[in-house]
Amino acid sequence: MATVGETQRTLYPYVTGSSVVAIKYKDGILMAADMGGSYGSTLRYKSVERIKPIGKHSLLGASGEISDFQEILRYLDELILYDNMWDDGNSLGPKEVHNYLTRVMYNRRNKFNPLWNALVLGGVKNGEKYLGMVNMIGINFEDNHVATGLGNHLARPILREEWHESLTFEEGVKLLEKCMRVLLYRDRSAVNKIQISKITEEGATLFPPFSLKTYWEFSAFKNPTVGAEGSW
């Protein structure tokens, strides 16, 4: 870290979470993330909840530095508390929370002291579904399906092929499991303990963690360099 006398700021992350994948489906948003917290190349923590409900209408999933995610949750706690204290029947929806997060991330980036996260914010309010993403330099957008980190490389192409407007809950879960399985095979910081959450008009549900079935008997895995010595 920087020496005493200079302003301390983030230079690199320490405990990190890997990808988050989320999709819009018929009734709302489905979000999936594994429960791993890596300390460099060690899979140090295996029960990290990286998806949390925010207020009545939103779910927040985070990848990147876990301590920064916990700090963001503290900011959002305060935001939601003040919102409730107005006691005016109105409550912050996913669009508002996403905008707030974007401003926080952008402002930290302006001070060269980023919150080292890529955040996925999904929710439903008054029947309108919303799914957005914001990363540590403030880039933000919304779409029908989003992913962070390696999920952009591995999950988004699957979602582009197979996502459609009227996915049922079961179809959505199957689709997310497909994405998480690919990430499990190919992302070295993934752990086989997945949490799926959904949010609908009725509210948020965090399902208990589960493991995906994997198959390691593919012949290509047995003799990977056959026919191409020196390759992986």
Next chain:
Amino acid sequence: MTKQHANWSPYDNNGGSCVAIAGADYCVIAADTRMSTGYNILTRDYSKISQLTDKSVMASSGFQADVKALQKVLSARHLIYQHQHNKQMSCPAMAQLLSNTLYYKRFFPYYAFNVLGGLDNEGKGCVFTYDAVGSYERVGYSAQGSGSTLIMPFLDNQLKSPSPLLLPAKDAVTPLSETEAVDLVKTVFASATERDIYTGDKLEIVILNASGIRREYMDLRRD
């Protein structure tokens, strides 16, 4: 002990191209809707166009977070102007405001490449083109962004701009009709999409004229 440098950059380029063409009594502003980072596409449906006043529309490409912040700053300043002057800002006034706003961050710039299009006080089309730190110029047409190097020479060829060396300065506003200008914009983006990896997916066109504002969309290649 040497000062530790951040090994991350506060900037990124999210790509995309923007074009604006001024006509005798209209202005066409267009941009693609692709948002990328590195070799990835983040989303195919992101608008780079922002309507600042009834008569000015800005299209910006570059680093999306800075573009968003810039749009917010300008619309907040415009709101204050409206409260103080009881009228909307004219397009040349907005052009100056944009320039000042960009220069304000001269030593930590908004990584945004802008074209501002609209109707001036006489109802004629006007286009202003900017660099990232606010140097600007009123022109008859302009292109900015990742495809600008592909688009600008083609616009020079088609819009037959008179030489800037001629005196008195001749107006570069195109004699093309509104429909011809919109067609030109569509052609230009279809070509830029072929060769620029950051341009594509969908084209958003905004047309400003005396009767108000109109939007058109066109699909572009998604590869």
